[in-house]
Amino acid sequence: MSEKRSKAPLIITAFLTFVLGLVLGYAACIAKITYEAKSLMDEVYANLDSLSSDENMQPVSDLVVRVSSSQFAWHFQYARPDGKLGPCKLELVTEENPVGIDRQHPDAQDDWVSQELVLPCNSEVTLALTSTDVIHALGYLPDFYQQDAIPGKDRWLSYPVPDQPLTGTLRCVQLCGTGHDNHTAPYQFVGNDEYKDWTTRQRFPAKP
Ligand SMILES: [Cu+2]
Numbered sequence: 001m002s003e004k005r006s007k008a009p010l011i012i013t014a015f016l017t018f019v020l021g022l023v024l025g026y027a028a029c030i031a032k033i034t035y036e037a038k039s040l041m042d043e044v045y046a047n048l049d050s051l052s053s054d055e056n057m058q059p060v061s062d063l064v065v066r067v068s069s070s071q072f073a074w075h076f077q078y079a080r081p082d083g084k085l086g087p088c089k090l091e092l093v094t095e096e097n098p099v100g101i102d103r104q105h106p107d108a109q110d111d112w113v114s115q116e117l118v119l120p121c122n123s124e125v126t127l128a129l130t131s132t133d134v135i136h137a138l139g140y141l142p143d144f145y146q147q148d149a150i151p152g153k154d155r156w157l158s159y160p161v162p163d164q165p166l167t168g169t170l171r172c173v174q175l176c177g178t179g180h181d182n183h184t185a186p187y188q189f190v191g192n193d194e195y196k197d198w199t200t201r202q203r204f205p206a207k208p
Contacts, residue, residue: 062123066079076116077101077111078113081110084107086109088102121163121165122161130150132151136148165188165189
């Protein structure tokens with residue numbers, strides 16, 4: 001009995017050391033996970049910041065179209081003929097200016113807005129995907145994997161328009177509110193001549 005009693009402090013010390021080791025190991029794991037999660041979030045936020053609508057970041061392209069989503073409509077801002085897309089700002093969004101285009105900016109002077117996405121077949125188009133309210137996502141375009149539209153940011157995407165004329169409906173694929181099911185817009189891929197006619201009609205609409 002006396003031998004057993006003399007070993008008790010040793011067993012207790014070993015047990016406490018074991019428990020302390022577990023606690024320290026657990027704390028180290030939590031600290032590592034927290035650090036890695038923070039680094040990941042910093043990286044995500046840095047990438048979000050890089051998606052600024054700063055006009056200086058516009059890639060060079062023959063045709064640039066801003067695809068602006070909102071609850072529950074799509075608007076398409078065309079940059080022709082100067083090839084530069086005028087900037088947009090959330091604070092400028094109104095019923096008359098649903099994209100929030102800064103009309104004071106020189107690049108915005110000749111931009112127009114359509115509720116239909118019309119693109120010339122067999123061309124490489126640059127899309128600036130954005131949102132004016134909540135997160136939406138563009139989907140149901142041929143040869144295009146769905147992409148998120150983030151409020152107040154342009155996501156620059158390159159879109160190869162298919163060779164053949166096509167008419168269809170693009171959709172929002174992010175649950176964005178009660179009208180999500182109707183968050184759609186028509187699109188058309190047309191030949192070059194038809195595209196030029198369409199742009200002329202948009203720039204110089206017939207007077208009633
Ligand atoms: Cu939506």
